[in-house]
Amino acid sequence: MTPEILAQIRKIVGMDYVFTEKEDLFCYTYDGSFVLDRPKLPGVVVMPGNTEETSRIMKLAHTYGIPVVPRGAGSNLSGGSLSEQACIVMQMTRMNRILNMDRRNMTAVVESGVITGTFQEEVAKMGLFYPPDPSSLAFSTMGGNVAECAGGPRGVKYGVTRDYVLGLEVVLADGSVIKTGSATMKCVAGYDLTKLFTGSEGTLGVVTQITVKLLPMPQARQTVLASFSNLDQTAETVVEILSRGIIPSALELMDQVYIQNIESFMPSGLPLDAEAVLLIEVDGPKSSLDEQISEIAKICRNQGAMHIRCASSQEEREKLWAARRGAYGAIARNYPTIISEDVTVPRDKIPEAVRRVRKIAETFQLTIAIIAHAGDGNFHASILTDEKNSTEMARIQQALPELFKAALELGGTITGEHGVGLTKAPYLPWETGAGGMHVMKAIKDALDPKNILNPGKMFGNRSWS
Amino acid sequence: MTPEILAQIRKIVGMDYVFTEKEDLFCYTYDGSFVLDRPKLPGVVVMPGNTEETSRIMKLAHTYGIPVVPRGAGSNLSGGSLSEQACIVMQMTRMNRILNMDRRNMTAVVESGVITGTFQEEVAKMGLFYPPDPSSLAFSTMGGNVAECAGGPRGVKYGVTRDYVLGLEVVLADGSVIKTGSATMKCVAGYDLTKLFTGSEGTLGVVTQITVKLLPMPQARQTVLASFSNLDQTAETVVEILSRGIIPSALELMDQVYIQNIESFMPSGLPLDAEAVLLIEVDGPKSSLDEQISEIAKICRNQGAMHIRCASSQEEREKLWAARRGAYGAIARNYPTIISEDVTVPRDKIPEAVRRVRKIAETFQLTIAIIAHAGDGNFHASILTDEKNSTEMARIQQALPELFKAALELGGTITGEHGVGLTKAPYLPWETGAGGMHVMKAIKDALDPKNILNPGKMFGNRSWS
Numbered sequence: 001m002t003p004e005i006l007a008q009i010r011k012i013v014g015m016d017y018v019f020t021e022k023e024d025l026f027c028y029t030y031d032g033s034f035v036l037d038r039p040k041l042p043g044v045v046v047m048p049g050n051t052e053e054t055s056r057i058m059k060l061a062h063t064y065g066i067p068v069v070p071r072g073a074g075s076n077l078s079g080g081s082l083s084e085q086a087c088i089v090m091q092m093t094r095m096n097r098i099l100n101m102d103r104r105n106m107t108a109v110v111e112s113g114v115i116t117g118t119f120q121e122e123v124a125k126m127g128l129f130y131p132p133d134p135s136s137l138a139f140s141t142m143g144g145n146v147a148e149c150a151g152g153p154r155g156v157k158y159g160v161t162r163d164y165v166l167g168l169e170v171v172l173a174d175g176s177v178i179k180t181g182s183a184t185m186k187c188v189a190g191y192d193l194t195k196l197f198t199g200s201e202g203t204l205g206v207v208t209q210i211t212v213k214l215l216p217m218p219q220a221r222q223t224v225l226a227s228f229s230n231l232d233q234t235a236e237t238v239v240e241i242l243s244r245g246i247i248p249s250a251l252e253l254m255d256q257v258y259i260q261n262i263e264s265f266m267p268s269g270l271p272l273d274a275e276a277v278l279l280i281e282v283d284g285p286k287s288s289l290d291e292q293i294s295e296i297a298k299i300c301r302n303q304g305a306m307h308i309r310c311a312s313s314q315e316e317r318e319k320l321w322a323a324r325r326g327a328y329g330a331i332a333r334n335y336p337t338i339i340s341e342d343v344t345v346p347r348d349k350i351p352e353a354v355r356r357v358r359k360i361a362e363t364f365q366l367t368i369a370i371i372a373h374a375g376d377g378n379f380h381a382s383i384l385t386d387e388k389n390s391t392e393m394a395r396i397q398q399a400l401p402e403l404f405k406a407a408l409e410l411g412g413t414i415t416g417e418h419g420v421g422l423t424k425a426p427y428l429p430w431e432t433g434a435g436g437m438h439v440m441k442a443i444k445d446a447l448d449p450k451n452i453l454n455p456g457k458m459f460g461n462r463s464w465s
Numbered sequence: 466m467t468p469e470i471l472a473q474i475r476k477i478v479g480m481d482y483v484f485t486e487k488e489d490l491f492c493y494t495y496d497g498s499f500v501l502d503r504p505k506l507p508g509v510v511v512m513p514g515n516t517e518e519t520s521r522i523m524k525l526a527h528t529y530g531i532p533v534v535p536r537g538a539g540s541n542l543s544g545g546s547l548s549e550q551a552c553i554v555m556q557m558t559r560m561n562r563i564l565n566m567d568r569r570n571m572t573a574v575v576e577s578g579v580i581t582g583t584f585q586e587e588v589a590k591m592g593l594f595y596p597p598d599p600s601s602l603a604f605s606t607m608g609g610n611v612a613e614c615a616g617g618p619r620g621v622k623y624g625v626t627r628d629y630v631l632g633l634e635v636v637l638a639d640g641s642v643i644k645t646g647s648a649t650m651k652c653v654a655g656y657d658l659t660k661l662f663t664g665s666e667g668t669l670g671v672v673t674q675i676t677v678k679l680l681p682m683p684q685a686r687q688t689v690l691a692s693f694s695n696l697d698q699t700a701e702t703v704v705e706i707l708s709r710g711i712i713p714s715a716l717e718l719m720d721q722v723y724i725q726n727i728e729s730f731m732p733s734g735l736p737l738d739a740e741a742v743l744l745i746e747v748d749g750p751k752s753s754l755d756e757q758i759s760e761i762a763k764i765c766r767n768q769g770a771m772h773i774r775c776a777s778s779q780e781e782r783e784k785l786w787a788a789r790r791g792a793y794g795a796i797a798r799n800y801p802t803i804i805s806e807d808v809t810v811p812r813d814k815i816p817e818a819v820r821r822v823r824k825i826a827e828t829f830q831l832t833i834a835i836i837a838h839a840g841d842g843n844f845h846a847s848i849l850t851d852e853k854n855s856t857e858m859a860r861i862q863q864a865l866p867e868l869f870k871a872a873l874e875l876g877g878t879i880t881g882e883h884g885v886g887l888t889k890a891p892y893l894p895w896e897t898g899a900g901g902m903h904v905m906k907a908i909k910d911a912l913d914p915k916n917i918l919n920p921g922k923m924f925g926n927r928s929w930s
Contacts, residue, residue, distance in 0.1 A: 104708050104813040127710065149653045160651060162660070163628065178900040184809045185841040186625060186881035188614045188664050189889075189896045190923060191905045195627070195660035199653050216710030243569050245592065245681030285757070288750035344649045348569040376650040416651035424654075431654045435643035439912065440656045446911035447904065458655060 001043035001086065005064060009046055009088070012056045017047040017094065028083045031074040032136070033423055034339045035082065036393070042069065042083035047094045051169060051177060051208040054090065058206065059175030061088055067455050070202035072113065072144025075136040077340055078421030080148060080201045080457050090206055092143050098122055099209065106214040107166065107183050112143025112207045116150075128214040131158035134417070135325060143207045149199030151417030153250040153324070156242075156375030157283075158215075160417065162198045169209035170197055173448035183211050196443075201419055202454040204447050218283035221249070222293050223311040223320055226300040227274035231255060231370075234276040235350035237303040238374040241280070242347065244299060246292055250281040251375030253350075257384070258327050258371050265330035268323035271307055278374070279324055327371055328382075335367075335384040339396065343407035344416030347377040356406040357381050364399040366392070378416035379407075404430065425460030466508035466551065470529060474511055474553070477521045482512040482559065493548045496539040497601070498888055499804045500547065501858070507534065507548035512559045516634060516642060516673040519555065523671065524640030526553055532920050535667035537578065537609025540601040542805055543886030545613060545666045545922050555671055557608050563587055564674065571679040572631065572648050577608025577672045581615075593679040596623035599882070600790060608672045614664030616882030618715040618789070621707075621840030622748075623680075625882065627663045634674035635662055638913035648676050661908075666884055667919040669912050683748035686714070687758050688776040688785055691765040692739035696720060696835075699741040700815035702768040703839040706745070707812065709764060711757055715746040716840030718815075722849070723792050723836050730795035733788035736772055743839070744789055792836055793847075800832075800849040804861065808872035809881030812842040821871040822846050829864040831857070843881035844872075869895065890925030 001020075010018050019025065025041040043066070048054040061068045067087040074081050083089050095111035098119065102108065103126050110119060116130075117137040123130045133152035134140055140150065146168070151160040167181030181187055181194035197204055228234040234253055241251065254262075254277050259270045270277060278300070282292045297308050311317035332338055345353045354370065357379070361368040367384040381403060385392050404414045404427045414420075414427050429437050441459060444451070455461075466485075475483050484490065490506040508531070513519040526533045532552040539546045548554050560576035563584065567573065568591050575584060581595075582602040588595045598617035599605055605615065611633070616625040632646030646652060646659035662669055693699040699718055706716065719727075719742050724735045735742060743765070747757045762773050776782040797803055810818045819835065822844075826833040832849040846868060850857050869879045869892045879885075879892050894902050906924060909916070920926075 102811070102813075104704055105811040106707070107811070149657070151651050151653075155651055159628075162657065163624075172900075172904070176900050176903075178898065178904060180897075180901065182809075182878040182896075183811055183876050184843075184878050184881065185812070186616050186620055186809050186838075186843045187878040188616075188882055188884050189878050189880050190885060190893055190901065191669075191908060192614070192627065192660045192664050193901065193904060195657045196908075199657050204656075216712065219710075239569055242571070242681075245684075247681065284749070285753035287756055288753040291750065291752055344647075344651050346567070346570040346572070346648055347650070348567075373651075378649075378651045411648055413647040413649050413652040413654050415654050416649065417653055419653050420655060428655055431647075432645075433643065435637075435641050436645065436655065436658065438641075439637070439643060439658060442911040443656060443661075443908055446907040 005060065006044060008060055009044060009057060013046055013048055013053050017049065019045040028089050031079065031081045032077045033079040033421065034337060035079050035422060039082045040085035042089045043086045045089040045091055047091045049094050051171065054171045054206055054208055055175045055177050057088065057090065058171050058173065061452055062174045062450065065450050065452060067452050069454050070147065070206045072141030073139045075140040076144060076148050076421065077418040078423045080419050080421035082422060084456060093141060095208060101126060103128065107211060108214060109209060109211045110142050111209055112141060114142045116140050116142055116145055123214055124217060127217050129217040130164065130212065130214055132161045132164060135328065142210050146198050146207050146210055147200065147202050148419045151373065151378065153252055153373050155373055155378065156251050157247045157249045162195055164212045165194055165198050165210060166213050167211035168194055168197055168207055170205035170207055172205045173450065173453050181211065185213065201421060201457050203444060203458055204453060220286040220289055221281055221283040221317070222289045223317045224280045224293060224296055225277055225309045225320055226280065226305045227271040227277045227307045228304065229275055229306055231276045231354050232351045233304050234278055235354055235374065237278060237300055238350060239348045240299050240303060241296055242375060244295065246295060248280050248375060249283040250279065252279040252324055253370070253372040253374035254327060255370040257369035258331060261330040261334060262323050262327055265333055266323065266326050268319055270323060274306060279320060331369065331382065331384065336386040339383040339385065341381045341383070341403055342378060342416050342418040343381065343403055343412055343414060344376065344378045345407055345410045345412035347375065349410040349412065350374060350377055353379060353406065353410055357403065360399050360402050364395040366395060366399055376416065377412065401427065420458045422457060425458055428458065470525065471509060473525055474509060474522060478511055478513055478518050482514065484510040493554050496544065496546045497542045498544040498886065499802060500544050500887060504547045505550035507554045508551045510554040510556055512556045514559050516636065519636045519671055519673055520640045520642050522553065522555065523636050523638065526917055527639045527915065530915050530917060532917050534919055535612065535671045537606030538604045540605045541609060541613050541886065542883040543888045545884050545886035547887060549921060558606060560673065566591060568593065572676060573679060574674060574676045575607050576674055577606060579607045581605050581607055581610055588679055589682060592682050594682040595629065595677065595679055597626045597629060600793065607675055611663050611672050611675055612665065612667050613884045616838065616843065618717055618838050620838055620843065621716050622712045622714045627660055629677045630659055630663050630675060631678050632676035633659055633662055633672055635670035635672055637670045638915065638918050646676065650678065666886060666922050668909060668923055669918060685751040685754055686746055686748040686782065687754045688782045689745045689758060689761055690742055690774045690785055691745065691770045692736040692742045692772045693769065694740055694771055696741045696819050697816045698769050699743055700819055700839065702743060702765055703815060704813045705764050705768060706761055707840060709760065711760060713745050713840060714748040715744065717744040717789055718837040718839035719792060720835040722834035723796060726795040726799060727788050727792055730798055731788065731791055733784055735788060739771060744785060796834065796847065796849065800851065802850045802852040804848040804850065806846045806868055807843060807881045807883040808846065808868055808877055808879060809841065809843040810872055810875045810877035812840065814875040814877065815839060815842055818844060818871065818875055822868065825864050825867050825871070829860040831860060831864055841881065842877065866892065885923045887922060890923055893923065
């Protein structure tokens, strides 16, 4: 980064929002993902305060052909927000205003740096509901959620981020600004650019504003914990509940490794003798919940559940969910490195997928714990390790492709909600085929001909054809 | 179309599936839309029997630079499936097999020529539910629904076609075949090509197979008819119901012109003294419906409803819905030409939109009837006329842009579910801006560099920048 370019950047956003010190830059070689080769320091970190500044920085980057890595809270799990040498990190967290909250139309407009959890709280104050709930919601940004198309436990009933984004303001590679979509519930005016940018991992544009739809807050919620002596039984119960026509608002599976780590960290009443538990929540009109819960309990009993516990109070419900949300933290206390994969399979393939994961763990002598948004077939196979153990890391490098192959063989995907980023770029062609890659690359080239937007992510740096 | 090319086409699909007689070709200058300038006869109509034949025809078209107009049942309302001179009409109705129905995973795979209503019936036999319900569902195809991103009354609760398409098989402009998406509930492996192709009106590829997600069939449904002496009141009631947190599965508005035409055609018990009626349906667990219906009735009473009628039997419910579905036919008996516009506004703007439509009708001395998926703010302003009346047609040509301007001024869109096609191509830039058009055109050029896929549709034939 030449001093002239840095001077121009400082002129656009002001001295206080440009960072070039090594200790600042160093942070941006990390995000929530695990990558073996530590990325090089970026050239500069810039925090634009509004769309115009974002646009002017992009224009500058475009003129000089400088790579730009857009970034929210850096919580993503696939290396999508990692810097690359000589790049501009476009840090969007300063743009954190909720611009509009429309109770009557149940829509809102936010800047991309708004924290998802904060937004949900503001929405709830109006009696409304923003369903997407990635586990990172306490710190991840709405813009980051859009870039990655974040999911979460509620996906089984409520879908994911893409199902709530109605429109976007996006700064394109050349600095021009477009608006996509509409604040209306239905819109077919041209290509669905909103959905195209959602999940494009910052490779097609920098999202500055987001219009989302909201739902009425469900009248009531109820939660059940069911434990099983057998992981296969647990997975089968998931299929059974859904095929009976019950759509819970969450349907989470945790295996023994998770249960034991959670209980030793924050005792939550999870049964230590279980091989797996299901955490099941239903929501909706109060009058409809008891029936659903008793039906769910019946199905769990028929499937051989050891214990079934319905949360009898709000406190008990929250305690169960705190355990689920704390799962990753609990396990991180005992394992220096966790590689969290998120292969996804059709949900009736969950039992088979569990068997495959166990086989892979055995073959490569690895500890793999399973936590899953089981209702979606969305598996987080967490490889528990220590990156200092180089022989184990080598085995992991061999095991990962086996995991992705297994997911694809079962009719699934290599990533349900974490995205492609850097870590899965080599494997994306396995899923899309060369034809799919060509179409994606053609779109990328058309919108970013100089390849300055988050280069290397999704497509990797090597030939895939 | 040279005899050589026709011979090659016949060789690909067989003699029986190639049509070149004038009387056959003539049909393809019509679809569900109203266009002033009758399109010229196409060169040939081809009915491929499978993906491979579709691909081979596209390869041929690509080699010789022949335009291809993909077509389902031709029911679309924006001229999206109209032929153009010298083109190949790719008629997809032969590919009408349901390839897979997966009850446990609640997904299905269909060929693009499957009739939507037929598919819904097959799905229902398994206790499952495919919600998209365009009024054309008795004859429109799943492929056509995907191409147009069809909507319908259930959009207010269940969304539209794009919300159910998980994956596609698409034949691209050069004849290559790609698969997009995944049969899994969550998938973020690369750009969301599935949603990009959905609603792209046959300008980016020919859809041959569609994977959709299904829902459990709701346990029960209840329907209410509420009539009002005042159209504004009716519109206000829609906003009131939704902002109280009730999401009906349909929330339809019909004005006096529709009521009177329906009653004179198929007496259905609609109150002739009303200025407008709301047809409201709720669905879900049986135990939750009474409460919702009584809350809805209360809101209607508070808003000054003249009559409120809850359907007490399945027959009564069906009769009310038959009236709604027959509305277009009823009105078509009395008016030779109906121009059905579908501007959409944020739903609390419905009263204002109604006033604007009336003002426009008055200014240009037109009869405009209103039928609306009011819960979505999706308005069908039906201009009732006779195309032989050239002075009235001239006034309509002036009125239409005013209608689109009004929708945009109210924060809406020029098309909620009918698409852009030919008829709205001149107005699309008003909504997307030049920047949005440039992005769409860049994608179109990248995927179809010879511009052979449905040329003229969406982008029009003139410069928009």
